[in-house]
Amino acid sequence: MRKIYFDNAASTRVDERVIRAMEPYFGSKYGNASSIHGFGREAKEAIENARKIIAKRIGARAREIIFTSGGTEGNNFVLKGLFFSNYPRKNHIITSKIEHDCILNACKWLESLGARVTYLDVDKEGFIDLEQLEKAINERTFLVSIMQANNEVGTIQNLKAIGEICKKRGVLFHTDACQSFTKVPLDVNKMNLDLVTLNSHKIHGPKGVGAVYIREGIKITPLLHGGGHEKGLRSGTENVSGIVGFGKAVEISSRKDVEKMEKLRDILIEGILKIPNVKLNGPKGEKRLCNNVNVCFNDIEGESIGGYLESKGIFVSTGSACASHTLASSHVLRAMGLSPQQINSSIRISISRYTSEEEVRYFLKVLPKIVKKLRRFSALR
Amino acid sequence: MNQGYSKKVLEYFLNPKNLGEVKNPDGVGRAGNPVCGDVMEVQIKVREGKISDIKFKTFGCAAAIASSNVLAEIVKNKPLENAREATYKEVLKELGDLPPLKHHCAILAVQCLKKAIEDYEEKLQRNN
Ligand SMILES: Cc1ncc(COP(=O)(O)O)c(C=O)c1O
Ligand code: FES
Numbered sequence: 001m002r003k004i005y006f007d008n009a010a011s012t013r014v015d016e017r018v019i020r021a022m023e024p025y026f027g028s029k030y031g032n033a034s035s036i037h038g039f040g041r042e043a044k045e046a047i048e049n050a051r052k053i054i055a056k057r058i059g060a061r062a063r064e065i066i067f068t069s070g071g072t073e074g075n076n077f078v079l080k081g082l083f084f085s086n087y088p089r090k091n092h093i094i095t096s097k098i099e100h101d102c103i104l105n106a107c108k109w110l111e112s113l114g115a116r117v118t119y120l121d122v123d124k125e126g127f128i129d130l131e132q133l134e135k136a137i138n139e140r141t142f143l144v145s146i147m148q149a150n151n152e153v154g155t156i157q158n159l160k161a162i163g164e165i166c167k168k169r170g171v172l173f174h175t176d177a178c179q180s181f182t183k184v185p186l187d188v189n190k191m192n193l194d195l196v197t198l199n200s201h202k203i204h205g206p207k208g209v210g211a212v213y214i215r216e217g218i219k220i221t222p223l224l225h226g227g228g229h230e231k232g233l234r235s236g237t238e239n240v241s242g243i244v245g246f247g248k249a250v251e252i253s254s255r256k257d258v259e260k261m262e263k264l265r266d267i268l269i270e271g272i273l274k275i276p277n278v279k280l281n282g283p284k285g286e287k288r289l290c291n292n293v294n295v296c297f298n299d300i301e302g303e304s305i306g307g308y309l310e311s312k313g314i315f316v317s318t319g320s321a322c323a324s325h326t327l328a329s330s331h332v333l334r335a336m337g338l339s340p341q342q343i344n345s346s347i348r349i350s351i352s353r354y355t356s357e358e359e360v361r362y363f364l365k366v367l368p369k370i371v372k373k374l375r376r377f378s379a380l381r
Numbered sequence: 382m383n384q385g386y387s388k389k390v391l392e393y394f395l396n397p398k399n400l401g402e403v404k405n406p407d408g409v410g411r412a413g414n415p416v417c418g419d420v421m422e423v424q425i426k427v428r429e430g431k432i433s434d435i436k437f438k439t440f441g442c443a444a445a446i447a448s449s450n451v452l453a454e455i456v457k458n459k460p461l462e463n464a465r466e467a468t469y470k471e472v473l474k475e476l477g478d479l480p481p482l483k484h485h486c487a488i489l490a491v492q493c494l495k496k497a498i499e500d501y502e503e504k505l506q507r508n509n
Contacts, residue, residue: 301419303442304394311395321417322442327482329418340418341440377400379411379422379438 050247154292408501
């Protein structure tokens with residue numbers, strides 16, 4: 001049976017060109033970038049090339065990019081690193097209720113060390129309230145961390161407006177751009193961003209590699225101490241092949257991909273909403289990530305929908321408690337005001353530049369039948 | 382599927398035979414799991430002290446759908462006193478086990494059935 005992968009917000013297929021770019025760095029160009037001989041220089045050059053590509057894409061300077069092992073490390077580094085360099089003089093962080101777990105759980109841990117954290121509410125489409133943000137800033141606030149686009153519902157926050165507030169009030173501004181990188185414009189200067197977290201595996205690059213942008217002059221304590229790699233901010237022999245792959249993935253991503261995904265996303269949304277009693281979670285149009293669809297099917301459970309779809313070769317994700325390892329339902333949908341049952345009835349469909357219109361049509365053909373069947377024997381009807 | 386379900390679970394999940402409603406049920410039971418938020422309802426028909434028909438309605442995961450199906454099969458045509466004794470372990474055994482996190486789904490089905498039998502007996506007493 002053919003497979004239709006609609007879980008690109010979780011991870012993506014690595015592009016052939018990325019694989020080809022990475023290959024030499026396993027079998028022949030395997031030097032350590034710290035070595036001063038030819039092998040080392042070759043690795044170093046490759047890393048610096050990737051650094052330039054990534055910096056350019058967000059309007060930063062190459063020396064402001066630090067490579068990491070991915071989004072989780074990047075976010076942990078920013079939160080903890082800034083806490084350690086600001087505490088005890090300043091101890092307050094402002095973030096939102098819909099951040100990725102790596103932000104929320106790092107914040108929780110920092111609270112146990114003396115941090116104070118404000119978790120901003122979101123409205124029913126997942127947007128934060130700029131007034132609430134501005135009111136929450138106090139003289140002990142050192143950081144505002146708001147994701148650019150949400151991984152579950154695709155809501156794109158207004159970073160420019162947030163950046164203006166942060167600049168006016170003199171607090172650092174960080175965004176987790178793992179989901180939005182290369183899909184939504186990001187300019188560190190126009191948006192007054194001081195720190196940005198990026199990763200590679202959401203954009204057809206390899207897993208286990210990412211980067212943080214740190215505006216020059218910002219004091220941050222490293223998480224990893226060692227040989228002083230990455231300007232002493234992130235020790236450890238660089239993941240050369242991964243970094244090369246990440247750079248290549250950024251280089252080949254294009255505006256055209258985004259337009260293609262937007263078109264398919266809207267076909268999906270329109271088609272799904274033809275099914276009775278179905279609701280879109282998150283906004284429509286340009287404030288929604290180009291590859292994200294999240295819908296609530298009411299009366300039927302997400303894991304079950306996912307299971308039936310899988311039996312037809314279609315792979316999606318769900319915010320349902322039943323499908324999680326802890327039986328905890330999506331904190332994002334909860335913050336947007338969905339009831340537990342609505343959360344359990346929601347699924348996420350996330351596409352990529354590889355998604356074809358034919359796959360979308362096939363999905364739209366099988367989905368209504370599945371919903372009808374599961375609703376027929378739902379206890380909620 | 383990602384949850385590590387056995388082949389049997391998947392088969393019961395994808396081809397449920399005992400889901401839906403029975404006509405003029407003699408007993409109805411409803412149970413929910415507050416942790417995962419799922420709900421089941423079972424309707425039974427009783428003839429000469431035996432469960433002659435049984436159908437579940439399930440808002441729940443694959444394990445819940447499979448469990449309710451299997452339980453229906455286990456107790457169908459059984460006398461009430463035997464049906465009442467059915468345990469979630471029997472359900473698990475018939476399914477070739479469930480992931481530990483999903484044992485509560487089988488328990489939910491069993492609880493639901495017990496409520497339906499109680500409901501039937503209460504009605505019986507009231508009518509006598
Ligand atoms: C918004 C967001 N932040 C952070 C991460 C974590 O990134 P990584 O998987 O590279 O650790 C992810 C993806 O899992 C994400 O979607
Ligand atoms: S019924 Fe909710 S996890 Fe199975």
